Amino acid sequence: MQLSMPYFEQAKVLVVGDVMLDRYWHGASSRISPEAPVPVVNISQTEDRPGGAANVALNLAALGCQVTLLGVIGLDEAGMVLEQRLQSTAIVTDFHRSLSKPTITKLRVISRHQQLLRMDFEDRYTWEDSCALAARVESHLDGVDVLILSDYAKGSLQDCQALIQKARSHNIPVLVDPKSSNYQRYQQATLLTPNLHEFEQVVGNCRSERELLDKAREMIDSLQLNALLITRGEQGMTLIRPGHSELHLPARAREVFDVTGAGDTVIAALSGALAAGETLPESVAIANLAAGIVVGKLGTATVSAPELRWAIYAEQGFECGVVTEEQLLLALADVRANGEKIVFTNGCFDIIHAGHVGYLEEARKLGHRLVVAVNSDASVKRLKGDGRPINTLDRRMAVLAGLEAVDWVIGFDEDTPERLIDTLKPDILVKGGDYREDQVVGAPIVKTYGGQVKVLSFFDNCSTTSIVNKIRKNALFN
Incomplete structure (x- = not known):
């Protein structure tokens, strides 16, 4: 497959989903607490990064796409920090503020590049919060090339069908990163991008490659999807489409350092490439290269356009x-x-x-x-x-x-x-x-x-x- 760098700057992508704040506390650890058998970490550096659907948007912006992000945040300090972090980017944001629920926050304690502990601060958003978010979508659909639903099952996307049908009425492809185990809610989406664990949670254990492909095609038929992309970690990723042979792409990572946010990078690069006019197989190949880059980074991270271009050069043999x-x-x-x-x-x-x-x-x-x-x-x-x-x-x-x-x-x-x-x-x-x-x-x-x-x-x-x-x-x- 001959790949080229997509014209990401021409791509207009709308991201709707569960936004969150990823917090990282870094410090040295050289002793065990006398109070309990746990390491004592002397925190010397703190870092806040947009996560979840916000990280998808950041990945798109890093590639040069035109991005609009919709999500739910709380009336709290974490929500303010998340908005501030996104204000420094070219991302257009339109957040609904929940009156009763906090901004989803994940706090990770890291020492010597190893994650020692993660603490989650969250409470599932209400149906009213989800409906208020969905009501904002219609005004953002004009001129959009691709709609991404970034579903972390935190309550922001409780009526995915309404959003999918709105997009379909505008002839906009809908790509879903699914975390819910109820895949019926994603019916008639263009493409789903579950990882292998998420896929098997829905269809059961796949004991062979043939069984995996058969169950994937059954899902495509029952949900009326255009395609299914299963990401498989060190085994790469597999694209299944009706009427086509499966397309399997091997993993490109030279060294896996941290898989946090890798799914965000995959759906961002895939959607951005599609929005820029690339075919689905080419877009999947580009997303595979992007995933190989991002897992070599610590924490929630993005892939820049120059990094991706170099990966494409290497794939085509002219990085030198x-x-x-x-x-x-x-x-x-x-x-x-x-x-x-x-x-x-x-x-x-x-x-x-x-x-x-x-x-x-x-x-x-x-x-x-x-x-x-x-x-x-x-x-x-x-x-x-x-x-x-x-x-x-x-x-x-x-x-x-x-x-x-x-x-x-x-x-x-x-x-x-x-x-x-x-x-x-x-x-x-x-x-x-x-x-x-x-x-x-x-x-x-x-x-x-x-x-x-x-x-x-x-x-x-x-x-x-x-x-x-x-x-x-x-x-x-x-």
């Missing part, structure tokens, strides 16, 4: 190596956002020798990323004459891409890389050989925007031309 100009521009935008310096050099690189390798290693040390631009075959012939290049462009770029010092390799057809330099605007332009700084092609361009120009010497007194001449000379005498 040979790239097109469009791919390189996207990659450079992301590394610049992280404050990394870009080094650029160019050449024919017809026969890679020790001098090239040493020179490129030195060039890489000047910054964080090294771009190597390579003359096309036609360009080399114009510069070096008939009989050159010895190696074609694809072979020259493949060798360069295999060097540890090189991040990206790109070809160009002009005699000089000036247009490419002007387009990419590297922080540091590097050239090897006996040049003065003012003789380096592209130097004036780089200096106009405050970049640097460096001249490095080739190592071992090597040159491609001398190697080629030596080979030809030996060929004459043999």
Whole structure:
């Protein structure tokens, strides 16, 4: 499957559900309490993060989507803090304030990156609170691409059918992250995203892959769903659709650090990609990549657009190596956002020798990323004459891409890389050989925007031309 970064900024998503405040108390623990066999934690840092449906909204906003969030909060300090945290984002909020119930709050005590204790402060919201929230939805449906129902079974979504039918009347897909064991309330939703444990709580234990798929298809038929996505932890995720073979995607996490909020990330990335115009299989694949990123973070977390773009690059094999100009521009935008310096050099690189390798290693040390631009075959012939290049462009770029010092390799057809330099605007332009700084092609361009120009010497007194001449000379005498 060929993935590309969705145009998330075009996606408009409405999130309705159980919002909550996730609190984290961090501190060192070095002794056991004399009062009871429990660790004593000396709290040194506290942190408040929006959780539940609010974390879904944060994940969407982090990807660049246009997000509106509806939920229920209490008339309390936790509700005020939750609103304040969300005010610093681009998320539009419209909360109903319960007169009788508190804001759902989860407090976690953490020491040495390990969660020692979680305390929940909650009381299920009333039917009146849920109806008041549902009444707010209609005014937010215009122009919405996807509606997410983030149901943590805390009482905010007691009449899911009313919301699903409202969305259907506007031709808006409805994606549900279900925590309730009564899945009849989600009838005619577009897609459900239960994890395996949640799914088996409803349909019973699945003793085989075939049984899981059969029960999934039975659920789709009985609930009149368009699809079902079952997230399966270290076993990845499986998409089931009527009339299609199942699509299984393996887990992408290199190291699982914390699964808190992973489901929020999955439904956010999936919904955002769908809203941006991606197909369902592509959207699921993107959500799978996002999940692999977020479980490597501690606590309730989000995945940024640059992080997801890098994961897509890695999936397609161009997070480094040979790239097109469009791919390189996207990659450079992301590394610049992280404050990394870009080094650029160019050449024919017809026969890679020790001098090239040493020179490129030195060039890489000047910054964080090294771009190597390579003359096309036609360009080399114009510069070096008939009989050159010895190696074609694809072979020259493949060798360069295999060097540890090189991040990206790109070809160009002009005699000089000036247009490419002007387009990419590297922080540091590097050239090897006996040049003065003012003789380096592209130097004036780089200096106009405050970049640097460096001249490095080739190592071992090597040159491609001398190697080629030596080979030809030996060929004459043999």
